[in-house]
Amino acid sequence: KAGVTQTPRYLIKTRGQQVTLSCSPISGHRSVSWYQQTPGQGLQFLFEYFSETQRNKGNFPGRFSGRQFSNSRSEMNVSTLELGDSALYLCASSLGLSLGSADTQYFGPGTRLTVL
Amino acid sequence: GQNIDQPTEMTATEGAIVQINCTYQTSGFNGLFWYQQHAGEAPTFLSYNVLDGLEEKGRFSSFLSRSKGYSYLLLKELQMKDSASYLCAVRGSNYKLTFGKGTLLTVNP
Numbered sequence: 380k381a382g383v384t385q386t387p388r389y390l391i392k393t394r395g396q397q398v399t400l401s402c403s404p405i406s407g408h409r410s411v412s413w414y415q416q417t418p419g420q421g422l423q424f425l426f427e428y429f430s431e432t433q434r435n436k437g438n439f440p441g442r443f444s445g446r447q448f449s450n451s452r453s454e455m456n457v458s459t460l461e462l463g464d465s466a467l468y469l470c471a472s473s474l475g476l477s478l479g480s481a482d483t484q485y486f487g488p489g490t491r492l493t494v495l
Numbered sequence: 496g497q498n499i500d501q502p503t504e505m506t507a508t509e510g511a512i513v514q515i516n517c518t519y520q521t522s523g524f525n526g527l528f529w530y531q532q533h534a535g536e537a538p539t540f541l542s543y544n545v546l547d548g549l550e551e552k553g554r555f556s557s558f559l560s561r562s563k564g565y566s567y568l569l570l571k572e573l574q575m576k577d578s579a580s581y582l583c584a585v586r587g588s589n590y591k592l593t594f595g596k597g598t599l600l601t602v603n604p
Contacts, residue, residue, distance in 0.1 A: 414594075421595065421596035435590055486538045489537055
């Protein structure tokens with residue numbers, strides 16, 4: 380079974396621009412979560428989508444948005460980029476089973492975003 | 496809110512045993528996960544605990560005490576390739592995972 384894929388793997392943008400990142404989950408997985416990883420803050424949760432609906436949201440500004448398509452693929456958009464948005468953006472997919480089950484998230488390789 | 500604490504760094508010797516602790520305070524609890532992340536790579540799943548006790552998987556074991564808000568990951572017969580960051584994550588009363596900042600383990604020969 381193919382793993383989680385993310386495109387692009389690397390991206391360089393300038394302040395004020397916007398960016399769209401893509402995530403294709405493992406076949407059969409209906410939940411996609413997005414995280415931002417920086418050396419100082421670790422892995423921080425952005426949002427989670429399940430069956431095309433945002434089910435959870437972290438504490439990031441409205442410049443960060445996402446969506447999920449009917450085939451479970453997900454995109455994340457960041458508008459008006461700031462220097463502090465430079466980070467590794469990881470997506471993870473899972474089956475989306477009920478709470479309390481061993482519904483494990485599997486991570487993609489990430490997109491390394493650099494904002495100049 | 497959620498708060499997860501784990502040591503920032505640990506060092507151990509090849510062949511030894513190391514225990515990485517994780518304490519958490521969460522609103523609701525629906526499982527604790529451990530992930531391994533090598534530098535420049537994505538986190539990979541190691542273990543899951545939802546009931547108290549020890550789960551063993553080869554050289555790796557994970558323990559959970561829900562009443563104490565405490566877990567540990569035990570790595571036996573350490574190998575150089577075990578040098579990595581180890582992330583503790585808790586699923587609270589919703590579906591989201593909250594991660595600790597990770598413990599960077601260095602295994603020396």
